[in-house]
């Protein structure tokens with residue numbers, strides 16, 4: 001009997017995905033999106049303001065129902081209620097989400113422990129250092145600058161387990177030094193086999209981190225190379 005070919009599913013597979021905020025397909029904010037991302041790949045979603053980048057990411061993170069089509073992560077439909085999905089996918093959206101009563105350090109410890117990580121203190125120390133939060137590690141999030149809060153949310157994604165990072169405009173509010181370090185960190189993530197899906201307006205981040213780019217516009221969706229995607233941002 002011929003051997004059946006075993007095929008590993010892509011890390012992310014979006015098939016004719018329509019997203020929007022109504023209940024019918026007429027409320028889709030952009031044309032349907034189809035794209036695959038292999039393990040260790042970097043997918044950037046780019047386009048003008050309001051073209052649907054964040055909406056697609058919300059759907060990919062399981063926070064918004066699809067109007068049609070499907071999104072799978074490692075061969076399973078996105079479902080953020082499952083423990084497996086939450087363990088695999090670390091999400092940083094374009095909004096501040098923190099517990100005001102916990103300091104920076106406490107947040108990171110809680111996140112790492114909550115996800116069952118070992119050696120949490122060392123891991124948290126490393127993230128605090130990497131994201132330049134050493135001097136503010138005992139401050140409450142409300143006492144941080146907006147860029148420092150962004151650093152905290154990003155650091156929290158790196159102290160927990162993940163196979164896929166979903167990031168909405170991770171460059172936002174970061175100074176240029178931190179943007180460079182973030183690009184390096186995301187490159188490292190990919191080289192270690194982790195996938196990255198990010199919406200961004202930063203052509204440098206696209207060139208450094210993306211292996212593939214979805215360019216969203218009102219009337220068309222294109223899947224292009226990192227260089228073509230970076231140029232698409234520059235042409236907006």
Ligand SMILES: Nc1ncnc2c1ncn2[C@@H]1O[C@H](COP(=O)(O)OP(=O)(O)OP(=O)(O)O)[C@@H](O)[C@H]1O
Nearest residue numbers: 021029047048049050051052053054055056199201
């Ligand atoms: N909660 C919501 N309810 C209804 N419509 C929304 C909601 N959030 C966004 N929209 C609309 O959906 C469309 C896509 O918005 P989205 O936030 O996905 O754009 P974006 O590409 O991420 O934009 P930006 O570059 O400004 O971040 C926009 O027309 C926006 O006004």
